[in-house]
Amino acid sequence: MKISFASLTLPETGALAAPVAKGRKLLASAAALDKATGGALKRAMAASRFKGEKDQLLEVLAPPKVKNSRIVLLGVGEAKDLGPLDAEKLGGALLSHLNGVGETHGALALDAAGGGKGETAGLAAHAAYGALLRSYRFDRYRTKEKPEKKPSLKSFDVLSDDPKAAKKHYGPLEKIAGGVFLTRDLVSEPANVIYPKSLVARAKALEKLGVKVSALGVAQMTKLGMGALLGVGQGSERESQLLVMEWTGAPKTRNKKPFAFVGKGVTFDTGGISIKPAGGMEDMKWDMGGAGVVIGVMRALAARKAKVNVVGVCGLVENMPSGTAQRPGDIVTSMSGQTIEVLNTDAEGRLVLADALWYAQEKFKPRAIVDLATLTGAIVVALGNEHAGLFANDDELSERLSAAGKAVGEPVWRLPLGEAYDKLIDSDAADMKNIGNRSGGSITAAQFLQRFVKKGTPWAHLDIAGVTWSSKDQPTVPKGGTAFGVRLLDRLIAEHYEG
16 A cells, blocks of 8 residues: 655545544535535534544545545544644544445545644644554465455545655654564564574564674573573573664764663463463464564664664573473572572563573663563553553653653553562572562562662663553554554654664
């Protein structure tokens, strides 16, 4: 599907959409369409429950006196409040609707901002961005599909009073979408296709964008003392890997210390000897969601030539039960020298992150770290599928993450850390154990990770277990892998660490 920008001259063919404000207030394009159809749009609204509220949609088929196949009215609520996220939802919702009814050509006349050209052009760009994000499909393994299930749209135009400015604004957004799509691809792939070495191979494709990509194998990690990470993968025939990606884009006069992203990459999680129930275990192909986000955001930053130094470190393992698998009660020594009593082999992600976090700090001396992981089921109990859990040792970093999440529609919710929680993971046999009790499971997991963050290093942990996969379609996110975190982290870097 081709996405284009054009001037606010209403096309005479295909489907045409226009915004309507609260109270059935026709904005400029909708008013022009109503006049052209002899008042058909006002009559259609009067005969319906459509009020122009946010997320409302009204379709007029084969409208009289015009050649358009259909006119779609999109509710925007108060026009003056229309922002970038609203525009994205409009674009995504419209694209989904037009594909659903079999249209091949569609256009959105976006004149709802009521502001200057720059504002309208930005909203037009975000409407196109929303349509692009919603257009994603993971269908590479479908050999047969009914024609009515396939996307029908061949072109999608966004009409603006300044199409050149809209196109310019859209450029970086399109590159970020490339990172989003890469992450969605990776988390959607089955575990027989994505495993530690093949995930490294996928990441190698970033080299053509200027990202330096390398990986440590078992022998190298053994020399470094990564007993926590290696213990998780020792039951699998697939060799564990530590993926390292480096983007060097900061100007020579800027801070050279990189920002670090660390991702959990359990390419399939059976739970190990503490095996999971069979029901739903197939979902554990996306237990590498944190690593997928790190790879995706590295692609986004490199594609748009971000003026910042960033490193991505991902611990990649497969957690399998076998004769060589780690057992409950085993004690391992991490790269930091701290020892861990493994009471539950299904609390494996924190073991992987422990060594990945320490390696990132030892190797790169980062200015700050954000780690991402589908870490705990407890976070889903606490926050459902709406927010990611946020834990941090630095208030400024926490606030910046929260603001970035709000700006791009990937909300996070901060939960506490504290000494009382930390005591719950003290072990009688080792420095710590990898689980606490049934209380505060997401918090004790974060406390575990904090023990591997060096004093003075700003750090935040995002538990994305509830937001990595969606069981239903959303305006800009089709059912399946969400890539939650790519846009958030790109925004964080753009707002506070780039330049």
